[in-house]
Structures are given as C-alpha cells and as structure tokens.
Amino acid sequence: MTAVEQNLPATEQAPKTIYLKDYAVPDYLIKTTDLRFEIYDGETVVSAMLQLYRNPAAAQPATQLTLHGANLELVSIALNGKILGEGDYQFGDESITILNTPEEFTLITITKIKPEQNTSLEGLYRSRTMYCTQCEAEGFRKITYYLDRPDVMSEFTTTVVTDKKYPVLLSNGNLIDQGEQENNRHYATWHDPFKKPAYLFALVAGDLSCIEDTFTTCSGRDVTLKIFVEPKDLDKCDHAMTSLKNSMRWDEEVYGREYDLNIFMIVAVDDFNMGAMENKGLNIFNTSCVLAKPETTTDAGFQRVEGVVAHEYFHNWSGNRVTCRDWFQLSLKEGFTVYRDSEFSADMGSRTVKRVEDVTLLRTAQFAEDAGPMAHPIRPESYIEISNFYTMTVYEKGAEVIRMLATLLGKENFRKGTDLYFDRHDGQAVTTEDFVKALEDASGFDLTQFKRWYSQAGTPRLQITDSYDEDAQEYSLTIKQSCPPTPECANKLPFHIPVAVGLIGSGGDLPLALKNAEPDFETSDNTYKVLELTEAEQTFVFERVFEKPVPSLVRGFSAPVKWHYDYSQDDLVLLMSRDSDGFNRWEASQQLGLHAIQEAMVAHQQGQSLANWQVETALVEAYRNVLRDTSLDRAMVAYMLSLPSEAYLSELADVIDVEAIHCGRAAVRKALARALRPELETIYRAYDHQQTYAVTAAAIAARSLKNVTLGYLMLLGDDALIKQCESQYRTANNMTDVMAALTQLVNSDAPLAQQLATSSLDDFYQRWQHESLVVNQWLSVQAMCVLPGTLQKVKALQTHAAFDGKNPNKIRALIAGFCASNPINFHADAGAGYQFLADQIIQLNTQNPSIASRLLTPLTKWKKYNSQRQSLMKAQLERIMAEPDLSKDVFEVVSKSLA
Structure with a gap:
C-alpha cells in the first residue's frame, strides 16, 4: 500500500511488521553485563560493559554487531579499550551497528538518559519519591545500547550511585557491596548469578521504608523477604507479605519449585503501566497490587493483591529460570x-x-x-x-x-x-x-x-444434541465443533477439545458408562467424564442410563468454547438445584437470567414499557430456593443472584443494542427485587455490620451476598432502604461495605439517594484525599455512574485536584472507567463519548503510547453496532489515524480496526 492508502501523511512510513517466520538466532551473545548508574537530578549516566562472543548457532560468522537503543544520548563507545569514532559505527532506527567486530570482545558504552522526562514509564523513569525501571517488553533499550531480546541471556552485575537523599538502592540478585562516596553520595552493587534477558532487569533508588520477614525453603535455606513502600504506606504491606509466603510454600508443594536467591524483594510504585513485573529477585509492583488494609481496600483488592503477588513470584520459574x-x-x-x-x-x-x-x-x-x-x-x-x-x-x-x-x-x-x-x-x-x-x-x-x-485464533462453537433410547437404556450426545473466521485464518481445522460432562437425573448425578471406552478412560468418579472431541462431529454413547437425563455440559468450563444445547427452563432449574458441579449450577442460573433479560430486551425494542416488568414465576422460585439454600457457599449464592453482565450480553449479540441491553437487564433485576424483597431484606438485616473484618473466604462471601442483596433492594427506591444504605456508608468498618453503599447511592435515581450521594461523595473525598488508591475508587464510582450526564461529570473531574493525567491508575479509574465500563453513557449523546475517548488517545499517543493503545478497545468494536454508531465510531478511528507522529502502539490497533 502507498502512504495515502494507509491514511498516513505521505512523508511517513507504516511501522514495520515483525513475523515469527523470520526469527533468527542472534549473531552475538553476551556472557556478562556490568552496569553502572550515576543518577543525578535531571540526568542519569549509564555505563555498560558487555563481554560479547559470536553465537556458534548463527547461520554464518558475524562481522558486525547491531544493538537496540532508543532515546539515548551516546557519550562514548569503546571496543576492547579503543574509543570508536563515527566511522566505526552507524545509527539506525532505534539501533546502533558497530562495524568490524571480532569473535570475542569487550564493549563499553556510556550513555545519558533523562528519567524525569520519561512519561512512557518504560526503561528508567521517576515516580514520585523514587527512580525505578520497567523493561518488559522492550524498555531496556531506553536505558543503554543492548541486545534487547529475550533469547540473549547474561549474568548481570549492577552498581547504583545516587545522592544520599535516595537511601535505598536496589537491583537484581544479591547485594555484594555498598558504601559511601564524596559529595554526599553512596552506592550499592548487586550481582545476579542466574542468567537472564534484559527485560528482567530492575533498578530502584528512592526514599523508601520496608517490612521484613523470612521464609525457610523446603531444603532448609532461609530467604530474606522485603517489601519496600513509601513510608506512609508501611501499614498496608502485611497482606502482601502473607500472600508471598503462602505462594512460596504452595509452589514447593504443588510444583516442587524452590526459591533460589538469598533475598526476594517487592517494591510498590504508584506510576506503573501494568500490574506488576517479575524481575529476578526484585519484583516491581503497581501500588494497587501490593498495598492493602481493610479501611482502604475492598475484598476484591485484597484478592487481587494475593493473586498478583503469587503470579509474579511463580514467574521465578515459569518465566525467569525458563524464559521465552x-x-x-x-x-x-x-x-x-x-x-x-x-x-x-x-x-x-x-x-x-x-x-x-x-x-x-x-x-x-x-x-x-x-x-x-x-x-x-x-x-x-x-x-x-x-x-x-x-x-x-x-x-x-x-x-x-x-x-x-x-x-x-x-x-x-x-x-x-x-x-x-x-x-x-x-x-x-x-x-x-x-x-x-x-x-x-x-x-x-x-x-x-x-x-x-x-x-488458531477464535472461540470454538459447540452445537450439542442428544437422544435417549429408553429400551436400550442408552443416551447419546452428538457434538459438532466449528470456529468463526479470524484475521489470520478463515477456515479452521478441528481443535482437540476436552468436554467434561455429567448426566443429571431426578435424584442428582447419574453413574456414567461410556460405550466402547478405552479401559484407562474410567476414573475414580463414575459421575464425571472427559470426552475428547477431536473431529468436526462426534457421537458419544452412554450405557445403562436408566432414566432420560439432563446433560451437565463442559463441566467446570473444561474448554474456552461457546456451546449451545437446547435446555428447557425446567432443565435449568434442575441443574441449578441438583448438579454436583458448582460451576454448572452457576451457569444454569446465568442461562435462566439470560432468557429473562432477552424477553425484556425484545419488549423494549418493540416499544413496550418496562416500568412494571414481571418475570416468570419459575425464575423467581428458582432464585428464592437459592436464597434459602443454607448448604450453598454464600459467595456462590451471590454469584448466582448476579445476572449476566451488560458486557457479556453485548458479547453474545450480533448487533449490540446498548439501550435494550441496559434497560432489559435493569427491568429484570427490579422485577426480582420486588418479588424477592422479604428474602433479600432477611439476608441483609441478618448481617452484622460491626463484626471484625477478616480476609477469609467465609467473611468475604458473607459481605458479597449482603451487598448483592443491598444492590437489589436499592432498585426499589424506598426511602427507608435508601437511609439504610446511607447508614452502611457512614458506619461501615471496611472499604468493601463503604464502596458498595456509595455505589448504590450514586447509581440510584431516587431524589433522596441523589441528595445523599452528593454529600457522601464530598465526605469520601475529604476523608481519603491523601490516599491515592482510595481516590481512584472515588473517581471510578463516578465514572461508571449509569445516570445521564456522567460524561460531563467525567470531564469536570479531569480538572479536579484528584486527577493526574500522567498517572496510569488515575487514567484507568476515570477515563477507562467511563469508556470501557459504562456503555449506556459512553454510547449516548450522538457520539460525544467516542470523541472524548479519541481526544484522550491523541493526547496520550506521545505521552504514554502503551496506555493510549489499551484505551482504544471500546472503539475497536465499532462493527458490532448499528450503522449510525458505526459511522460515528469509525470517524473517530480515522481521526486518530490521521494524527502525525502516531506511535506504533496506537497505529497497530487503529489500522487493524479499520481494515
């Protein structure tokens, strides 16, 4: 294509596409990497000494070396002690090529970088009180010239030198030296004995405090554990430390993997593009993934900390010791x-x-x-x-x-x-x-x-039918698989799909005997089978089935597929009450809710009023039985009561009808609230709001169910219930209950609720304005308000002291909160939301391309809407594409969206 056909200015070239088929081993490898960082306010000098040698696996002996580098000021470069002149190397696009390189040599480069001006938050940058790094995927090239690719693994030694106002100096591995220098400066040297690629490099220099603990490995070694944070956050680290120790023990017990260094460190950083990073021995975390205490963190936040700490620790083997x-x-x-x-x-x-x-x-x-x-x-x-x-x-x-x-x-x-x-x-x-x-x-x-x-890309579809031969007492399941076309391939070959199944009779699970099964197919659980679907269509026959069953399909979601089986409402009610597979009990509740919402959507599309919409008695009774079933996990009851989300309903639609989805779902929720009010009030009032907060599964489940019932009850617009909700906001002893109540007040259109929402939002900010992560929740709850006029409020919040347009967490809370999680308002106002999002992306394109490209997701779905919305969304994508100096990140997403 020409530049004009790409919608690019004629002077610009489309960014280069990189293909897997073009992979070639590196010409050179790096035995050791010695780094020295001299950090000054406004400028950092990086000295890198690399011991290089020709790669014996390369196709032919190399005579020159190309290193990656971006946004670097080259001070000097020396090969085997000889300073190179301009004729000895050539600059390329984010690279430097050194000519006439021997088989083995030492290369020393000195570069200057400006971390304080690095708004991309890749490489070395400044975040509040500290300097820190983020090198995955290709951030290391913004630090020094290097073979910045994951298949070049080297042994690193790093020395960090700063003013003493940054007392904590960290890098990968074990601390081997530290001391003082003249002019009120000091240094620390770290050595990582394990080879690693540059993307796993990390450095931190700052005024930080830490909590410390130890862990004894299965072989008896004591490992020091440290979590570094700003001093004000020291009281929010205990949960992360407990999660880390649990992760270390679990990985030993389940995978036999023992930690290998003398120390494991985590540092919490407020300005971070991602959730966390598994750098060898020095994990750098977004503050949202490490800081937690009941007064400032919701249950979901506690669970996220536990999961992310585990994820990054597990990378020590699945990512670091063995990398890609x-x-x-x-x-x-x-x-x-x-x-x-x-x-x-x-x-x-x-x-x-x-x-x-x-x-x-x-x-x-x-x-x-x-x-x-x-x-x-x-x-x-x-x-x-x-x-x-x-x-x-x-x-x-x-x-x-x-x-x-x-x-x-x-x-x-x-x-x-x-x-x-x-x-x-x-x-x-x-x-x-x-x-x-x-x-x-x-x-x-x-x-x-x-x-x-x-x-092969795409989500496979399974079409499942059955038949029952009463005389032969045989039950047959026929499964057909297909997969829609995706950009890389139109016609897909059959996948190998494990389909876990059970059969449910009037009394519950039935024993399974698969006809002509291999002997080793049988398992200790004779009510559960994994069918291996390998063909476009297969039939599986079960013997000795003494009654016509209801199939429990894809148990535990045994494969990432969509499937259709023509369940009746009675079938779903049976699965909801009798299936031993907890996931499929929940799935049955979702299908019942989905059918009810789709009926309401049709009514809305036909112009019927949904003000007093009623749902079928069978649905009400099914939900009532769930509420009364004391044997169920309270968390599962909460999930079974939560209807399919608007996002899921949109994903199912061929053409997304935003208003029908929103109004239909709201109508069904309100109908259930009216019908189940006594049961909902009983559960809500039985909860002890003053009980001591605990991060246990049972306590989280109880809060979850209680707040789900509150959400239903607030739909009724009853002043007494609204006052109860406001009382929960005022008196709750944990952020989970505070945010649940605040969210309901903000989203209720009842006059009293709106009055209380305004005062509560003001109170919340005054109380928590100095806690950045809590302020993010305050921004999010307003950005995701479903009432009209939210876009105007979001724009106003952009000028509020609480918002920082350079902080990814703030951007995600406010901008993504509105554009990605508030469809009824994002798609309103004749495309005003689309223009707003495009404005943000254009601004972030040069400031932080990675965040800009991630914000684009709502616009990439433009083909799933009606023609009017398609036109408006496409126009904003074309407007972004016409921007000069479009980053590779944004260009790729926009160009593929417009293709």
Whole structure:
C-alpha cells in the first residue's frame, strides 16, 4: 500500500511488521553485563560493559554487531579499550551497528538518559519519591545500547550511585557491596548469578521504608523477604507479605519449585503501566497490587493483591529460570503462570468461586477480543508493537490452554511433564513447542492436534444434541465443533477439545458408562467424564442410563468454547438445584437470567414499557430456593443472584443494542427485587455490620451476598432502604461495605439517594484525599455512574485536584472507567463519548503510547453496532489515524480496526 492508502501523511512510513517466520538466532551473545548508574537530578549516566562472543548457532560468522537503543544520548563507545569514532559505527532506527567486530570482545558504552522526562514509564523513569525501571517488553533499550531480546541471556552485575537523599538502592540478585562516596553520595552493587534477558532487569533508588520477614525453603535455606513502600504506606504491606509466603510454600508443594536467591524483594510504585513485573529477585509492583488494609481496600483488592503477588513470584520459574525465546512465545510464560496463580487462589479460597470469576472475565473480555480486529492465537504469527500483545488472549486464554492440557493428561502426568520442562530447560529461552514436547515425553500422550490451540485464533462453537433410547437404556450426545473466521485464518481445522460432562437425573448425578471406552478412560468418579472431541462431529454413547437425563455440559468450563444445547427452563432449574458441579449450577442460573433479560430486551425494542416488568414465576422460585439454600457457599449464592453482565450480553449479540441491553437487564433485576424483597431484606438485616473484618473466604462471601442483596433492594427506591444504605456508608468498618453503599447511592435515581450521594461523595473525598488508591475508587464510582450526564461529570473531574493525567491508575479509574465500563453513557449523546475517548488517545499517543493503545478497545468494536454508531465510531478511528507522529502502539490497533 502507498502512504495515502494507509491514511498516513505521505512523508511517513507504516511501522514495520515483525513475523515469527523470520526469527533468527542472534549473531552475538553476551556472557556478562556490568552496569553502572550515576543518577543525578535531571540526568542519569549509564555505563555498560558487555563481554560479547559470536553465537556458534548463527547461520554464518558475524562481522558486525547491531544493538537496540532508543532515546539515548551516546557519550562514548569503546571496543576492547579503543574509543570508536563515527566511522566505526552507524545509527539506525532505534539501533546502533558497530562495524568490524571480532569473535570475542569487550564493549563499553556510556550513555545519558533523562528519567524525569520519561512519561512512557518504560526503561528508567521517576515516580514520585523514587527512580525505578520497567523493561518488559522492550524498555531496556531506553536505558543503554543492548541486545534487547529475550533469547540473549547474561549474568548481570549492577552498581547504583545516587545522592544520599535516595537511601535505598536496589537491583537484581544479591547485594555484594555498598558504601559511601564524596559529595554526599553512596552506592550499592548487586550481582545476579542466574542468567537472564534484559527485560528482567530492575533498578530502584528512592526514599523508601520496608517490612521484613523470612521464609525457610523446603531444603532448609532461609530467604530474606522485603517489601519496600513509601513510608506512609508501611501499614498496608502485611497482606502482601502473607500472600508471598503462602505462594512460596504452595509452589514447593504443588510444583516442587524452590526459591533460589538469598533475598526476594517487592517494591510498590504508584506510576506503573501494568500490574506488576517479575524481575529476578526484585519484583516491581503497581501500588494497587501490593498495598492493602481493610479501611482502604475492598475484598476484591485484597484478592487481587494475593493473586498478583503469587503470579509474579511463580514467574521465578515459569518465566525467569525458563524464559521465552522470542515475544511470540509470550503465553509460554504468561498463560502458564496465570494458570498457576489461578490454581493457587482456588486452593486459598473457594475453587468454584474462583472458576466463576475467571470464566466471567474470559467470556466478556477475551471472547470479545477473539471476535474483534485484534483477534490472534495465543502464539501470534506477527505484530507491530509487542506491547499490544499483552492481551486477554495471551494471558487468560493461554491459561485455559494449560488447564486443558492438565485436564487431558491428569494431575500426575501433568506434574511429571512440568518437572521435565523445568529440569530440561533451566537457564534457557524456549518455545511453546518445547513445553508441549516435555508434556508429551513425560506422559506418553500425543498432543499433535492439540497444538492447534497455539496457532488458531477464535472461540470454538459447540452445537450439542442428544437422544435417549429408553429400551436400550442408552443416551447419546452428538457434538459438532466449528470456529468463526479470524484475521489470520478463515477456515479452521478441528481443535482437540476436552468436554467434561455429567448426566443429571431426578435424584442428582447419574453413574456414567461410556460405550466402547478405552479401559484407562474410567476414573475414580463414575459421575464425571472427559470426552475428547477431536473431529468436526462426534457421537458419544452412554450405557445403562436408566432414566432420560439432563446433560451437565463442559463441566467446570473444561474448554474456552461457546456451546449451545437446547435446555428447557425446567432443565435449568434442575441443574441449578441438583448438579454436583458448582460451576454448572452457576451457569444454569446465568442461562435462566439470560432468557429473562432477552424477553425484556425484545419488549423494549418493540416499544413496550418496562416500568412494571414481571418475570416468570419459575425464575423467581428458582432464585428464592437459592436464597434459602443454607448448604450453598454464600459467595456462590451471590454469584448466582448476579445476572449476566451488560458486557457479556453485548458479547453474545450480533448487533449490540446498548439501550435494550441496559434497560432489559435493569427491568429484570427490579422485577426480582420486588418479588424477592422479604428474602433479600432477611439476608441483609441478618448481617452484622460491626463484626471484625477478616480476609477469609467465609467473611468475604458473607459481605458479597449482603451487598448483592443491598444492590437489589436499592432498585426499589424506598426511602427507608435508601437511609439504610446511607447508614452502611457512614458506619461501615471496611472499604468493601463503604464502596458498595456509595455505589448504590450514586447509581440510584431516587431524589433522596441523589441528595445523599452528593454529600457522601464530598465526605469520601475529604476523608481519603491523601490516599491515592482510595481516590481512584472515588473517581471510578463516578465514572461508571449509569445516570445521564456522567460524561460531563467525567470531564469536570479531569480538572479536579484528584486527577493526574500522567498517572496510569488515575487514567484507568476515570477515563477507562467511563469508556470501557459504562456503555449506556459512553454510547449516548450522538457520539460525544467516542470523541472524548479519541481526544484522550491523541493526547496520550506521545505521552504514554502503551496506555493510549489499551484505551482504544471500546472503539475497536465499532462493527458490532448499528450503522449510525458505526459511522460515528469509525470517524473517530480515522481521526486518530490521521494524527502525525502516531506511535506504533496506537497505529497497530487503529489500522487493524479499520481494515
């Protein structure tokens, strides 16, 4: 294409696409890396001494070396002690090429960088009271010239020199030296004995406090644990420390993985593009993923801290000791580690609840990604900007692929396979094929067809039908699989899909006997089977089925698929009450709710009033039975009462009708609130609002159910209930209950609620204005208000002292909170929300391209709306595309969206 066809100014070239098929081993490797950082206010001088040698695996001996580098001022460069002149090297696009390089040599470069001006938050930058780094994926090239690719692994020694006003100096590995210098300066030297790629490098220099603990490994070694934070946050670290110790013990017990350094450190940083980073021995965290105490953090926040701490710690083996050869293999470390942290969280709390949470996220966000312009396999074939591929597909779908492997192989074989993988590839940069091969070699399973999950994008569809032969007492399930076209491939080969099933009779689970099954197919649980779907269509026959059953399908969400079976309402009620699989009990409740919402949506589209909408008695009774079932986990009751979200309803739609979805769901919720008011009030009033806060599964479940009932009751607009809600806001002893009450007041259109919402919001800010993470919650609750006029409030909040347009957490709270999580208002006002989002992206394009590209997601879905909205959304995408100096991050997402 020409520049004109790309909608680019004629003088600009489209960013280069990088392909997996073009991978080649590096010409040179780096044995050791010695870094010295002289940090001054306004400028940092970086000296890098690299011991390089030709890669024996390269196709032919290299005679020159190309290093990556971006936004660097080169002071000097020396090869084997000789200072090079301009004729000895050439600058390229984010690179420098050194000519006439020998087989082995020492290269010393000195560069200057300006961390204080680094708004991209990649490389070395300043955040509040500290200097810190973020090098994944390609941030290290903003620090010094280097082979910034994951398959170049080196042993690092790092010296950090600063003024003493930054007393804490940290880097990877173990501290080997420290001391004082002249002019009130000091230094610390760290050595990491384990080879690592540059993306795992970390440095921190700041005025920080820490809490300290120890952990004794399974072999008896004592490891020092430290969490560094700003002094004001020292009282918010205990939960993260407990989570870290639990993670270390769990990884030893479940995977046999022991920590390897003398010290493990976490640093909390307020300005951070991501959640956290697994740098070897020195994890750098977004403050939102490490700081927690009941007064400032919700239950969801506590759970997030536990999960993220575990995730980054587990990376020590699945990502650090064994890393990925190239960025196309990103899911090798991320998908595997998400699976590991999910299993850890399930073991720490309720396994069923955790599964429901994970699947809810997958179905709303990842399925939508699979259906959009950025759809890609978990191992993509190409990219323009790798930062755009830190996606739900790579992480969450990648984890589901690992889960399927664990399901197919069984617990024992899967553990043998992971042991072999870690032992075989320790200290190496490897591929997804290496991981699967280790599982095959350890288990004897043939996973050839299964590997299609790594190369084919999209969400497979299963069409399931059944038949029952009463005379033969045989029950047959026929499953057809298909997968819609995605950008990389129109016609998909059949996937290898584990379909876990059970059969439910009038008394509950029925025993299963699969006709013509292999002997080793039988398991200790004879009411549960994993069917291996490998063909476009297969029929599975069960013998000795003495009554016509209702099938419990894809139990535990055994595969990341959509499926359809023609359940009746009675079937769903039976599954809701009798299925032993907790996930499928929840799934049945969701399907019942979905049917009710779809009926209300049709009525809205036909112009009917939903003011006094009624739902079927069977639905009401099903929910009433759930409320009265004391045997159920309270958290599961809360989830079963929570209707399918607007995001999930949108993902299911061929054409998204924003108003019908919003109004239909609201009408069903209100109808249930009216019908179930006595039961809802009983649960709410039975809760002791003054009980001591605890971060236990039972306590979290109780709060969850209580606040779900509050949400229903507030729909009734009753002044007495509104006052109860306001009382909860005023008297609650924890942020979970405070935010639940505040959210209900803000979103109620009752006059009294709006009056109390205004005063409560003012009170909340006055109380918490000095707690940045709490202020983020204050911004979010306003940004996600479903009442009219929210966009104007969001714009006003951009000028409020609480908002910082350079802080990713603030941007996510306010801008993404409105644009990504408030569809009824984002899509209102004749496209005003679309223009607002485009304005933010254009501003952030040069300031922080990574955040800008992530904000684009709502506009990328423009083809799923009606023609009027399509036109308005597309116009904003074209407006962004016409911007000069468009970053690679934003260009890739916009160009693919417009294709």
